[in-house]
Amino acid sequence: xxxxxxxxxxxxxxxxxxxxxxxxxxxxxxxxxxxxxxxxxxxxxxxxxxxxxxxxxxxxxxxxxxxxxxxxxxxxxxxxxxxxxxxxxxxxxxxxxxxxxxxxxxxxxxxxxxxxxxxxxxxxxxxxxxxxxxxxxxxxxxxxxxxxxxxxxxxxxxxxxxxxxxxxxxxxxxxxxxxxxxxxxxxxxxxxxxxxxxxxxxxxxxxxxxxxx
Amino acid sequence: xxxxxxxxxxxxxxxxxxxxxxxxxxxxxxxxxxxxxxxxxxxxxxxxxxxxxxxxxxxxxxxxxxxxxxxxxxxxxxxxxxxxxxxxxxxxxxxxxxxxxxxxxxxxxxxxxxxxxxxxxxxxxxxxxxxxxxxxxxxxxxxxxxxxxxxxxxxxxxxxxxxxxxxxxxxxxxxxxxxxxxxxxxxxxxxxxxxxxxxxxxxxxxxxxxxxxxxxxxxxxxxxxxxxxxxxxxxxxxxxxxxxxxxxxxxxxxxxxxxxxxxxxxxxxxxxxxxxxxxxxxxxxxxxxxxxxxxxxxxxxxxxxxxxxxxxxxxxxxxxxxxxxxxxxxxxxxxxxxxxxxxxxxxxxxxxxxxxxxxxxxxxxxxxxxxxxxxxxxxxxxxxxxxxxxxxxxxxxxxxxxxxxxxxxxxxxxxxxxxxxxxxxxxxxxxxxxxxxxxxxxxxxxxxxxxxxxxxxxxxxxxxxxxxxxxxxxxxxxxxxxxxxxxxxxxxxxxxxxxxxxxxxxxxxxxxxxxxxxxxxxxxxxxxxxxxxxxxxxxxxxxxxxxxxxxxxxxxxxxxxxxxxxxxxxxxxxxxxxxxxxxxxxxxxxxxxxxxxxxxxxxxxxxxxxxxxxxxxxxxxxxxxxxxxxxxxxxxxxxxxxxxxxxxxxxxxxxxxxxxxx
Numbered sequence: 070x071x072x073x074x075x076x077x078x079x080x081x082x083x084x085x086x087x088x089x090x091x092x093x094x095x096x097x098x099x100x101x102x103x104x105x106x107x108x109x110x111x112x113x114x115x116x117x118x119x120x121x122x123x124x125x126x127x128x129x130x131x132x133x134x135x136x137x138x139x140x141x142x143x144x145x146x147x148x149x150x151x152x153x154x155x156x157x158x159x160x161x162x163x164x165x166x167x168x169x170x171x172x173x174x175x176x177x178x179x180x181x182x183x184x185x186x187x188x189x190x191x192x193x194x195x196x197x198x199x200x201x202x203x204x205x206x207x208x209x210x211x212x213x214x215x216x217x218x219x220x221x222x223x224x225x226x227x228x229x230x231x232x233x234x235x236x237x238x239x240x241x242x243x244x245x246x247x248x249x250x251x252x253x254x255x256x257x258x259x260x261x262x263x264x265x266x267x268x269x270x271x272x273x274x275x276x277x278x279x280x281x282x
Numbered sequence: 283x284x285x286x287x288x289x290x291x292x293x294x295x296x297x298x299x300x301x302x303x304x305x306x307x308x309x310x311x312x313x314x315x316x317x318x319x320x321x322x323x324x325x326x327x328x329x330x331x332x333x334x335x336x337x338x339x340x341x342x343x344x345x346x347x348x349x350x351x352x353x354x355x356x357x358x359x360x361x362x363x364x365x366x367x368x369x370x371x372x373x374x375x376x377x378x379x380x381x382x383x384x385x386x387x388x389x390x391x392x393x394x395x396x397x398x399x400x401x402x403x404x405x406x407x408x409x410x411x412x413x414x415x416x417x418x419x420x421x422x423x424x425x426x427x428x429x430x431x432x433x434x435x436x437x438x439x440x441x442x443x444x445x446x447x448x449x450x451x452x453x454x455x456x457x458x459x460x461x462x463x464x465x466x467x468x469x470x471x472x473x474x475x476x477x478x479x480x481x482x483x484x485x486x487x488x489x490x491x492x493x494x495x496x497x498x499x500x501x502x503x504x505x506x507x508x509x510x511x512x513x514x515x516x517x518x519x520x521x522x523x524x525x526x527x528x529x530x531x532x533x534x535x536x537x538x539x540x541x542x543x544x545x546x547x548x549x550x551x552x553x554x555x556x557x558x559x560x561x562x563x564x565x566x567x568x569x570x571x572x573x574x575x576x577x578x579x580x581x582x583x584x585x586x587x588x589x590x591x592x593x594x595x596x597x598x599x600x601x602x603x604x605x606x607x608x609x610x611x612x613x614x615x616x617x618x619x620x621x622x623x624x625x626x627x628x629x630x631x632x633x634x635x636x637x638x639x640x641x642x643x644x645x646x647x648x649x650x651x652x653x654x655x656x657x658x659x660x661x662x663x664x665x666x667x668x669x670x671x672x673x674x675x676x677x678x679x680x681x682x683x684x685x686x687x688x689x690x691x692x693x694x695x696x697x698x699x700x701x702x703x704x705x706x707x708x709x710x711x712x713x714x715x716x717x718x719x720x721x722x723x724x725x726x727x728x729x730x731x732x733x734x735x736x737x738x739x740x741x742x743x744x745x746x747x748x749x750x751x752x753x754x755x756x757x758x759x760x761x762x763x764x765x766x767x768x769x770x771x772x773x774x775x776x777x778x779x780x781x782x783x784x785x786x787x788x789x790x791x792x793x794x795x796x797x798x799x800x801x802x803x804x805x806x807x808x809x810x811x812x813x814x815x816x817x818x819x820x821x822x823x824x825x826x827x828x829x830x831x832x833x834x835x836x837x838x839x840x841x842x843x844x845x846x847x848x849x850x851x852x853x854x855x856x857x858x859x860x861x862x863x864x865x866x867x868x869x870x871x872x873x874x875x876x877x878x879x880x881x882x883x884x885x886x887x888x889x890x891x892x893x894x895x896x897x898x899x900x901x902x903x904x905x906x907x908x909x910x911x912x913x914x915x916x917x918x919x920x921x922x923x924x925x926x927x928x929x930x931x932x933x934x935x936x937x938x939x940x941x942x943x944x
Contacts, residue, residue, distance in 0.1 A: 158921055174935070181939040198935070205928040209921045217920070 074114050077107055078192040081230070082172065085203040088223060089168040090161050097207075097219040098142045104200075104226045105134025108233075115193075115233050130229075138222065146215055159210045171202040185234075193234050200227030283339060285328035286356070290405065292321030296398035300391050307387035311379060314394030318375035322401065326368035332361035333773045340411055353473065355411040358776035359542070362617065363408050363535045366624035369759070370527045371401040373752035374520040377632055380748025381520055381639060385433070393433050393518070400426040400524070407532055413462040413472035420458065420532075424451040427529055431517040443509075443516035450509035454499030458536075461492035474539075481543035490550055493540040494557075501533025503591065504561035507584045508894050511568075514580035515644075519635020522576060526583045526631055527624035534590055534620060541594065542781055546601040554595025559710045561588030564866075566717045570724065571854040571868055572889055575634050575644045578725055579627065582670060585714065586623045589685060590616045592707070596688045599696075601782065608691050609782055615684035617774050622669070622677045622763060629666035629756040633659050636745040636753070637729065641738045646850035648736040649729040655742040660730045662753035667722035669760050672715050675810040677763035683803060685711060717857075724853050733844040765811065767804050851887060866892050 081104055088100040109131035116123050157164070175198035184194060204224025208217050296317025300310035332338055340355030356364075378397055382390035403426055406419030428451070432444035465480045466472035481489055494503060502510040510530070514522040544550070565584030572578035593616025600609030636659040637652060638644045653660035669676035689711065692704035734740040744750065763770055839846070858867050870887040915926075 171932075174932070174939075178935045178939045202928070202932070205924065205931070209925040209928055212921070 074111065075192050077111055077114070078196040078230070081107055081196055081226070082192075082199060085172070085200055085223070086165060086168060088207060088219070089164045089203060092161060094146055094213065094215050094219075095143070097216055098139050098146070101219045101222040101226065102135050102139035104223065105138075106131055108134065108226060108229050111230075111233060134222070134226070142215060142218060157210050157212065157216075164206055164210050168203055168206055171206065172199040175199040175202060193230060197227050197230035197234075200224075200230060203227070283328070283341075283356075285324050285331075286409075289321045289325035289328065290402065292317045292324065293398045293402040293405070296321060297395050297402065300395040304388070304391050307391050310391045311382075311394050314391070314398060315375060315379045318394070318398045318401065319372045321398070322368040322372035322375065325364060325405065326372070328356075329361040329364035329368060330773075332356060332358060333365065333776065335776060343415070351412075352415045353411045354406075354409040354415065355474075356409055358780050359535070359538060360408040362774070362777045363531060363620070364405070366531065366621055367401065367404050367408070367528050370524055370624055370628050371397075373628065373755055374524045374632075377523075377635070377749050377752040378518070378520040380746045381518060381635060383746070383748075384639070389433055393430060396426055396430050397521075397524075400430060404528065404532060408535065411474045413466055413474075413477065417455070417458065417462070421455060423529070423532065424448070424455070427521070427525060430521045431513055431525070433518050433521070434516075437516075440516040443512035447509045447513045450499050450506070454496050454506075457492045457496035457499075461489065461496055464489060464492065478543040481540070482545055486544060486547055486550075489540070489544065490547070490553075493537060494553075497533040497536030497540070499533070500530065501537065501591075502530050502561075502584050502587045503533075504557050504564060504584070504588065505893065505897075507561070507565070507587075508891055508898055510584060511572075511577050511580040511891060514583065514631070515574050515577040519576070519631055519638060522580070523628045523631035523635070526580065527628040530583060530587060531620055531624065534587065534594075537591070537594065538781065541598065546598060548599070548602040551595050551598030551600075551602055554591050554598060555707060556595075558588045558590070558592030558595055559707050559714075561585065562592065562714045563588075563710060563717075566714050566721060567862060567866055568891070570717060570721045571851070571858045571862075573646055573850055574889075575637070575646055575649070575725060575729060576631065577889075578646075578721065579630050579634060582630075582718070582721065583623075583627060585718065586619065586627065586670070589682070589711075589714070590619050590623070592616075592711075593619060593685055593688065596685075596692060597782070599692065599700075600688075603696060603700075605692070605695050606782075608688055608695060610778065611684055611688035611691055613778055613781060614771060614774060615681050615688055617777060618684060618763075618767075618770065619681040621770070622681050622760075625756050625759045625763065626666050626669040626676075626678055629662055629753060629760065630670060632749070632753055632756065633663035633666060636749050637663075637742070639745055639749065640742045641736075643736065643738060646725065646728045649734070649739045650732045650736075650844065650847065651730075651734040652739060652742055653730040655734075655739075656744045658744055658750045658753060662757055663730060664726050665757050665760060667726040669764075671718040671722045673719060675764055675807045675814070677760045677767075680764055680767045680803065680807070682711070682715065720857065724850065728848070728850045728853060732847045735844055735847070735849075764807055765804065767807075851885075865896065 084100050084104050084107075088097055091097050091100060109127045112123060112127050112130065159167070172195075176195040179195040179198060182194065201224055204220050204222070204227055207220030207223060211217055211220060296314050299317070300314040303310035303313060338355060338357040338361070340353060343352040343354060345352065375394075375397060378393060382393045385393070400423065403419050403422035407416065407423055410416035410419055428444055428448050431447060432440055434440050435444070462472060462477070465477040465484060469476060469480065471477075495506065499506045499509075514526055517525060541550075562585045565581050565586075565588055569578045569581035569585060572581060593612045593614075596612030597609040597616065598612075600606065600612055634644060636656065637649065640656060640659075641649060641652075643649065653664075665676065669678040672678040672682040686708060689704050689708040693701045693708065695701075696704060734742070868887040868889045871885065873883050873885045875883065915922075917923075
């Protein structure tokens with residue numbers, strides 16, 4: 070495991086805060102994409118020995134997380150002409166604070182877990198948990214569907230960080246997991262965006278309240 | 283076990299390929315048909331080979347699931363239930379191919395593909411050798427059958443029935459989860475072998491209660507059967523046939539499996555006998571007055587499950603009191619009735635489906651005169667009715683004969699009080715038999731004989747041969763079982779030896795003795811068949827075919843009309859008004875005739891299930907009211923639901939860091 074891993078994980082944690090504080094949808098998308106690219110390179114660093122499997126995973130992750138999905142989302146953003154997250158459920162400062170508390174709790178929690186010796190000192194598990202919590206926070210506090218998709222991607226990134234720890238233990242699990250989750254996430258969210266936009270002429274998910282039982 | 287692999291792969295292909303081929307529905311349906319039939323027949327070969335005495339196996343699956351390794355296996359008991367599963371599976375596949383032809387093509391494709399998945403999930407239930415595999419297959423079975431049942435989801439009644447079924451099924455699974463956790467939890471080993479050991483020492487009343495609730499919901503045991511009439515009436519007919527014939531038996535399989543694990547318990551035996559006879563009486567009493575033909579058959583399923591459970595209870599009582607003959611007879615009756623009920627109720631439901639398909643109605647008041655118009659279907663329903671009413675010379679008689687034999691053996695060999703009880707239960711069984719004869723006389727007489735009561739049934743025509751052929755096959759199976767009961771009983775030997783436990787050798791000798799009775803029985807049945815054949819031939823040769831042009835039951839009236847016949851309600855009225863307790867009667871608006879020259883009047887009756895009306899509905903309504911102030915949780919905002927998930931995750935993490943870990 071390279072010395073660079075922990076600094077990169079710190080960058081991911083910082084990006085979490087950036088995402089929580091970002092009011093513009095553009096920034097949210099770019100932030101989650103940046104996390105994706107860093108994750109791709111993390112695979113390279115965590116996995117010793119460079120084989121075709123590592124190369125493939127890195128390429129796919131960087132392409133999918135860093136290029137394809139952001140491009141699609143940015144296009145959706147242009148078409149739906151909603152630039153800013155106007156009124157989040159909780160203000161940006163509050164969500165930043167919540168994110169900080171969550172990250173702290175995750176570090177405490179990770180310490181209470183029984184981990185393999187090589188992961189005990191590393192930031193992998195806390196970062197993963199903190200990123201998942203950040204994704205959840207974005208999902209719960211944002212109203213715009215696109216901001217929620219970004220939140221979902223952050224959540225996925227968090228799960229992916231956890232996958233880094235399992236990369237060698239469970240063959241192919243990580244790859245299958247990534248691809249399936251991403252596919253499902255983008256597919257479902259794509260359909261939701263499309264339908265909400267068509268039916269309600271707006272991307273504000275709170276207007277869906279009429280659909281409750 | 284190459285057959286098993288072939289059968290499972292064919293069924294899997296029959297599920298996936300049609301769904302992929304959905305753009306060409308014709309081919310998709312053909313693939314589902316071919317894969318379903320060939321997969322079922324391959325599996326049937328395996329099951330029959332195992333029943334003939336081949337050794338079963340237990341093998342770990344090549345992957346692990348939660349709570350350790352997963353394994354499957356097959357033994358005589360699994361093979362015993364696989365036989366009706368594959369027989370009815372193949373026949374219902376063929377029937378469904380014809381039945382769904384008039385449905386929209388998308389529904390027909392889904393119906394064909396999911397039916398194969400349903401068969402596959404039941405194979406999983408029967409082959410599972412640890413709790414995790416079992417529960418996965420069990421849930422898959424519930425969900426798939428729900429999807430098939432609600433194929434006609436355009437109708438509100440179907441959606442309601444599906445909802446009730448889904449809730450009942452999941453409440454049952456909660457009990458099963460509790461059961462497996464009780465058995466496997468303390469040692470954290472969920473293999474069947476380990477759990478069987480745990481069951482022998484565990485808290486028996488608790489285990490029995492969970493078993494009876496968990497499996498009893500599927501089996502349609504007496505207080506838990508309420509989903510069954512709704513579901514069987516609402517489902518497409520081949521699905522009703524399959525559910526009634528096989529799916530309900532999965533509950534019986536579970537109970538049998540648990541009986542094999544538990545030590546013999548006296549009170550459990552009495553409880554099963556009580557539940558059995560009560561279910562039989564209640565089921566047949568309710569079956570008698572239903573207006574909906576399929577609902578009447580569904581209540582008769584409750585009755586027949588009662589008879590099966592009665593047999594199981596007698597076997598248990600026999601084991602406790604060391605009466606090997608009693609336990610052998612009771613178990614033989616129960617096992618034979620499982621197969622018999624699958625064939626005869628399959629026959630009846632498929633016949634009812636044929637009528638529904640042709641006339642568009644399953645309401646008895648709108649049918650009539652169908653025997654002339656649909657001779658094959660009519661003959662099948664007549665045969666099924668004779669069989670399920672337990673009348674000689676068909677197969678239902680054979681298994682009920684065993685039940686009587688077991689009860690009378692019990693009456694002679696058990697102690698004074700127990701003996702008296704056994705004879706009293708035999709009296710109850712006789713009442714069930716009489717009511718069953720009346721029920722099926724009513725259904726077949728009203729639907730098939732007389733004159734049509736509606737335009738649609740006057741224009742009825744015989745169904746396609748896709749639908750008639752399975753009827754003919756099932757009818758022949760009924761005949762075969764009734765003519766060769768000894769051969770069928772011999773197939774049960776390994777099941778009975780496995781089930782009656784350590785007394786295997788002791789139980790085996792009386793089985794031979796029972797065979798003496800069976801041989802006599804089959805000779806009598808043979809004689810009846812021969813007499814019937816001779817009488818029929820003689821009548822045919824002697825009288826020949828006399829051309830008649832009188833309408834049925836014209837009775838010398840000058841201008842008889844179809845409205846002068848008995849209606850289904852009037853036929854049942856004597857029984858419902860005089861014999862049934864008030865709580866079980868249909869709620870009727872009485873006809874008030876006030877004056878000597880009566881004006882037009884109306885009569886209406888509502889046939890709700892008394893248990894649903896009297897207990898379940900008030901119960902659930904009250905609890906729903908009590909929980910109504912929790913409805914603010916249901917915000918309808920996506921963010922709120924996501925927040926609930928986040929809160930649950932954070933709470934779980936906090937719990938672990940505070941109390942768990944090191």
